[in-house]
Amino acid sequence: MKKILLYLISIVILNACSDEIPEYHQSARAKRVVLAYLVANNNLDNYIMKNVQWMYQSLSTAQDTCTLVVYYKPYSSNKYLETAEILEFQTDGYGKINGQEILQGTSLTVENVIAQAKHHQARLGIATDPDIMKENLRMMQDIAPAESYGLIFGSHASGWLPSPTAVQSRSFGWDGIQSNTIDIPELATTLEQSFPTGNLEFTLFDACMMGTAEVFYELRNATHYCVASVMETPVAGFPYDRFFINLYDKYIDYAKICSETVQFNKENNWWGTYAAVDCTAMEEVAQAIQAEILSHQSELQTLDYTQVQQYGYGQYQYFAFDVVDLISQLNGGVVSANVQSSIDKAVIAKDCLDGKEYPLVTLRIDPERFCGMGMYFPDRNISYTWDRYYQSSIAWYNAAGWNEIQP
Incomplete structure (x- = not known):
């Protein structure tokens, strides 16, 4: 009688467990992790904070585990971060990020997104210093090992132009009142040393004037693809809530990134040119x-x-x-x-707004004459x-x- 009773109890327990979602165990190495290196110690801080929220919003739609790791250097007036930190966000594919319910509706705020992140102490110092940048990129990869990486750069920039100059050119980055920057040759070397196995799949510049042959050529040994604008860009940046999750796809739809950003700018009556370039073809x-x-x-x-x-x-x-x-x-x-x-x-992809309807003050772009760089x-x-x-x-x-x- 006891054997029959134990058998029946076992069947009940197994049936009860069969409908439960099994606990997800992260693999040692993800296929791709997206990194964001955001130098916001300047007047773009509020906009770049919003960009992080948009990334989170899109990340929350993931049907699988996906990891975003953000280096963030805040401005002194930032309400949520006092110093440079590395923020980690990981989905489980079942409606949670970092083990907590996904933020949505009125709960989806910058404050709550930052609070839900896993916080890691970043290497302190000037964010655009090559040694500081390399150390932080190393730490980010240690936090989230992956077969390949995508990297988003967010800050001020002025493309290949030198820094500093009489016209206050910035190259990439603006860290603090001294407008500390990194020149593009230095940036290329830094990325090559930070990803020595050549597994940097793409680099997206959410920054002005990076879409030039000079930049793409410098990066030919550092990254496979590069997304950038050859013009000055609107302060709001890329609309990550519309495409960010697609950056984890095996084959990224770069045309969608360009078209969604152009559409976003059009809705706001801004301007814009965007292109994705295979740097290995330069x-x-x-x-x-x-x-x-x-x-x-x-x-x-x-x-x-x-x-x-x-x-x-x-x-x-x-x-x-x-x-x-x-x-x-x-x-x-x-x-x-x-x-x-x-x-x-x-x-490999490009899109732009017609400058007759959407000019940057007096600068007008002819779509028929826009080749992408x-x-x-x-x-x-x-x-x-x-x-x-x-x-x-x-x-x-x-x-x-x-x-x-x-x-």
Whole structure:
């Protein structure tokens, strides 16, 4: 009788357990982890805090385990963080983040998102210092080991331009009242050393003016893909709530990132150009551009660069010209097959707003002349400081053949 009773009890217990969701055990290495390196010790702090909330909002829709690790350097007036911290968010795929119920509705606030994060002490110091950046990126990878990583950079920026200069260019980052920055060659080296196995799948720059051939070429050995705007960008940044979860996909829909951001800007009556570029294809772009430049040296001397589509406004005017439009005008309105083919391979997605309807003050972008990346036109007396730095520090200068142009 006892054996029968025990048998019946066992069946009841097993049936009762069969409908329960099994506890999720995280694997030692995720397929992809997204990292965000946010230098908000400046007047963008409130906007970048909102970006973290948007990332969380999209992350909360995950049907599987996904991890976001954020380095955040706050401004002194930040209400939720007093110093630089590393924030960790991990979904379990069953409606919880960090073991707590997902925030939604009126509970989905910046304050609650930061409170729900797992907090880790970051390496203190200037966020744009290469050694500080490398140490924090190492710590972030230790927190969340993965087969591959995506990296979002958020702050002020001014592309390949040197820092500091007479025009207060920022390159990438603005940490504190001294506007501490990191130049793009330094950034490329830092990323190569931080991801020595070459597993940085993409880098997304939520920052101004990073969408140039100079930047993409510098990063060719650091990251596979790069998402950026060649223009100054609206302060609100990318609409992460619309696409962030897709950054964990094996094959990322970069066209969606560009189109969703353009649509977001359109809804707010802003401006914008966005592109995703395969940085590993930039050597071929450089070779194609070099061939055109060297075969049109006489045309270079007489080309009116003010008629080429350019992407800079105010003090940044003429820092970048559309690559294809410049070559086209050099070649009598025709783009060579080699240049077009190389651009088609490198620019895997792009979108922009028509500058006639959505200008950046006086800067108007013609969608028909937007190829996805810009580049500088050196030695035109645009800026002596820019020219000197370009020749001495930017690898694209030699790669594109500018160093071989005869005066």
